Amino acid sequence: MEVNGQLALTVLMGVFLITVAAWLARIEDWRSYTPLAGGGAVGGTKEQYVSEEKPSGLIRWLTTVDHKDIGMLYGVYSLIAFAVGGLMVVAMRIELADPSMTLLSNTFYNSLLTSHGITMLFLFGTPIIAAFSNYFIPLLIGADDMAFPRINAIAFWLLPPGALLIWAGFFPIPDIIPAQTAWTMYTPLSAGVGSGNQMNAGVDLMLLGLHLTGVSATMGAINFIATIFTERNEKVTWANLDIFSWTILTQSGLILFAFPLLGSAILMLLLDRNFGTAFFSVDGGAILWQHLFWFFGHPEVYILVLPPMGIVSLVLPRFAGRRLFGFKFVVYSTLAIGVLSFGVWAHHMFATGIDPRLRASFMAVSLAIAIPSAVKTFNWITTMWNGNIRLTTPMLFCIGFVSNFIIGGVTGVFLASIPIDLILHDTYYVVGHFHYIVMGAIAFAGFAGLYYWFPIYTGRMYQTTLGKWHFWLSMIGTNLTFFVMVLLGYGGMPRRYATYLPQFATMHQLATVGALILLVGQMIFVWNFVQSWLEGPKVEDGDPWDLGEDNLTTAEWTWFERKLQTAVTDGGEEEEAELATDGGETVTDADDE
Amino acid sequence: MATKTFDKDTILDLTVNMVPLAIILFFVVAFAVVNPFGFESLASGLQYTLLIAPFVLLAVLTYLSGKAIAGSEKSDTVYPPGQATVPGVGPLHEEEEKAEAALEESADADAEETAE
Amino acid sequence: MDEAPGLSDQYRTASPWPVFVALGIPISELGLLFGLFPLAVGGLLLFCGSIAGMLKESGYVESTIRSLVVLSAILFAFGGALAFTEINLVTRGYATIAAAALLLVGGVAFELFVWDNKQAI
Numbered sequence: 001m002e003v004n005g006q007l008a009l010t011v012l013m014g015v016f017l018i019t020v021a022a023w024l025a026r027i028e029d030w031r032s033y034t035p036l037a038g039g040g041a042v043g044g045t046k047e048q049y050v051s052e053e054k055p056s057g058l059i060r061w062l063t064t065v066d067h068k069d070i071g072m073l074y075g076v077y078s079l080i081a082f083a084v085g086g087l088m089v090v091a092m093r094i095e096l097a098d099p100s101m102t103l104l105s106n107t108f109y110n111s112l113l114t115s116h117g118i119t120m121l122f123l124f125g126t127p128i129i130a131a132f133s134n135y136f137i138p139l140l141i142g143a144d145d146m147a148f149p150r151i152n153a154i155a156f157w158l159l160p161p162g163a164l165l166i167w168a169g170f171f172p173i174p175d176i177i178p179a180q181t182a183w184t185m186y187t188p189l190s191a192g193v194g195s196g197n198q199m200n201a202g203v204d205l206m207l208l209g210l211h212l213t214g215v216s217a218t219m220g221a222i223n224f225i226a227t228i229f230t231e232r233n234e235k236v237t238w239a240n241l242d243i244f245s246w247t248i249l250t251q252s253g254l255i256l257f258a259f260p261l262l263g264s265a266i267l268m269l270l271l272d273r274n275f276g277t278a279f280f281s282v283d284g285g286a287i288l289w290q291h292l293f294w295f296f297g298h299p300e301v302y303i304l305v306l307p308p309m310g311i312v313s314l315v316l317p318r319f320a321g322r323r324l325f326g327f328k329f330v331v332y333s334t335l336a337i338g339v340l341s342f343g344v345w346a347h348h349m350f351a352t353g354i355d356p357r358l359r360a361s362f363m364a365v366s367l368a369i370a371i372p373s374a375v376k377t378f379n380w381i382t383t384m385w386n387g388n389i390r391l392t393t394p395m396l397f398c399i400g401f402v403s404n405f406i407i408g409g410v411t412g413v414f415l416a417s418i419p420i421d422l423i424l425h426d427t428y429y430v431v432g433h434f435h436y437i438v439m440g441a442i443a444f445a446g447f448a449g450l451y452y453w454f455p456i457y458t459g460r461m462y463q464t465t466l467g468k469w470h471f472w473l474s475m476i477g478t479n480l481t482f483f484v485m486v487l488l489g490y491g492g493m494p495r496r497y498a499t500y501l502p503q504f505a506t507m508h509q510l511a512t513v514g515a516l517i518l519l520v521g522q523m524i525f526v527w528n529f530v531q532s533w534l535e536g537p538k539v540e541d542g543d544p545w546d547l548g549e550d551n552l553t554t555a556e557w558t559w560f561e562r563k564l565q566t567a568v569t570d571g572g573e574e575e576e577a578e579l580a581t582d583g584g585e586t587v588t589d590a591d592d593e
Numbered sequence: 594m595a596t597k598t599f600d601k602d603t604i605l606d607l608t609v610n611m612v613p614l615a616i617i618l619f620f621v622v623a624f625a626v627v628n629p630f631g632f633e634s635l636a637s638g639l640q641y642t643l644l645i646a647p648f649v650l651l652a653v654l655t656y657l658s659g660k661a662i663a664g665s666e667k668s669d670t671v672y673p674p675g676q677a678t679v680p681g682v683g684p685l686h687e688e689e690e691k692a693e694a695a696l697e698e699s700a701d702a703d704a705e706e707t708a709e
Numbered sequence: 710m711d712e713a714p715g716l717s718d719q720y721r722t723a724s725p726w727p728v729f730v731a732l733g734i735p736i737s738e739l740g741l742l743f744g745l746f747p748l749a750v751g752g753l754l755l756f757c758g759s760i761a762g763m764l765k766e767s768g769y770v771e772s773t774i775r776s777l778v779v780l781s782a783i784l785f786a787f788g789g790a791l792a793f794t795e796i797n798l799v800t801r802g803y804a805t806i807a808a809a810a811l812l813l814v815g816g817v818a819f820e821l822f823v824w825d826n827k828q829a830i
Binding site: 238243245314323324332356357360361365554555 | 655663669672
């Protein structure tokens, strides 16, 4: 049996490798690379493959190293992950409509809880940011592409296997169950110690998947740092670099210091689980894990929130008809958040009994980091103040971001204070707080970006009424669900439980209603997104938002304008168009698009 | 004074980071003055390191970024952020003058309206 | 439609290697972690082979064989460390060494036969 399995695996692997090699031999001419000079092609395959800009069909997407295509792949990937994570939490919220265990078993609830967190943070949050940054950073800074296009592609392609490994426990594979460690993976539970079921290989697979997403994020970060430092157009100096690039640069710096640490900690945990090492099982091992995890985990919060702040700082002024108020304040405060985020990690551990002197220091820095965030908030408000505000869908999402960020931020400041934290620790208050940031702010900024740049990446316009419905349902749903959670926390409802005391039932039911409103809103979004992409009216103007009127056009829209102008007519070849011009007629290329 | 990298404007921009620095400094002093948990070399050493390390790093990064930004303001034309390569957008100071002129115009129009 | 106005024609916007580099990492990780010999060997071959292919494609190295030799030396060292030191993970060590050997053989075969074919054309 054992031998048969090995044999089957060997055959499978061999066939797979031979297929890969055969495929590569078909599309690639290994000996004829001419990276710098053209024309050195041997045979026909190379000709097709390179001289036309991109291969067609599925192969184009599998082999692309173009930053825009990779951005699109990231976007599609993260929206799928968002749907998966969202449906997971809908199942959890429906279970929580009733105090006892009804729909889901407690262990399955724990599995969903774990996967929802990891999916939303690592498979949706980080990639959706990478989608925007891949597509738009090179355009905004006037670069041809990313500094390392192939590394960029590798970074993306690590994510799908990562997702499959993280979700592996849910697939019908014998003897493998989903991880139930929560996204923080605290030891000794996650080390598989004790009589629980967390020694299962499902947890190993989840850890491997998480490790892959970490490698991917690190590769992306190196690429962005190199790109922003070295590939800028000569007119784009540090003094006029746009705010989104600043936030991505800072975020990449944070990733560079935080994610390798997560990777190492995960490897240590895997060694503990599989090879009998004792990193986390000796005395103090549990607290060691918490230190390592949160030294990554808190910067991760800012890794997720800084670029959305950059998107809002970029988009919000465009619809307020004026430039961002105090631009440099926003830049410097972004950098300040970047540095200080590494000095606050143990505020997640106030209740673990660490030395009170250390706790006090972490509280001090946590309070200090509130200032740069508040500065940004005031800058957004003053940008809108007396501005010529146009309530388009992206603008609504930006305003929603500011509103939710204020609630999420203020609830956070209280948690930074040790005495309050000791009372509210591990209650729904914390859950409400960070969901205001993660859903109310980060996802909202993501939607703002998706709508704002929709004309660029689809060439079409979305349906505005559906966009507004999406916004209002998301706004109401978010505030209902998560404000109720804040109140539940005040009532003392502990987090992470599938069942609860009947006294919390009404509040929980309200939160479930809010989650269902969110679900309806997101279904409208998916419909709008897909239908408009396929059938929406084509954008023929390079400036669909009329940014030129206020002289607020940024570089990516200029690129889009040029792209529209150079568009070749549908039926004709490029050469014909040129001939016509030579014949003395002025041809406007884009007119019969 | 014009040759100095850190002119008045730049220093004004940097004040935003001096606030968190001041808060950290306040706690350094506060923990020295009010110390309910007593002194113990390892814990207290870590306590101050955890405050001083972010303080120093933030100060260094603020200085370096301020120098980079103010330096390129001196050496190159400053365009509005994200708009350097956009045709039709002039240097930042021209754009600001335009915006101010437009503002005054509309203010004049408002004044006329109220006069009527 | 000009996807990238102003971009040089010679700029390559496609490469087959990244997706296989990315697949090689999880396959070899799974193989090495769970001690699945074929997965470990196959994953490492895929990973190192794709790395070599990509280095060649992007013009960082001139000959494929040299990068394959270097990669196989690294694998030999790693596999040796796993199998013959105190770490004592014998199966995984042998898997890595097997991958290193196959890589070396593959590289030599490629250099001898594929190169000749191309010259003949």
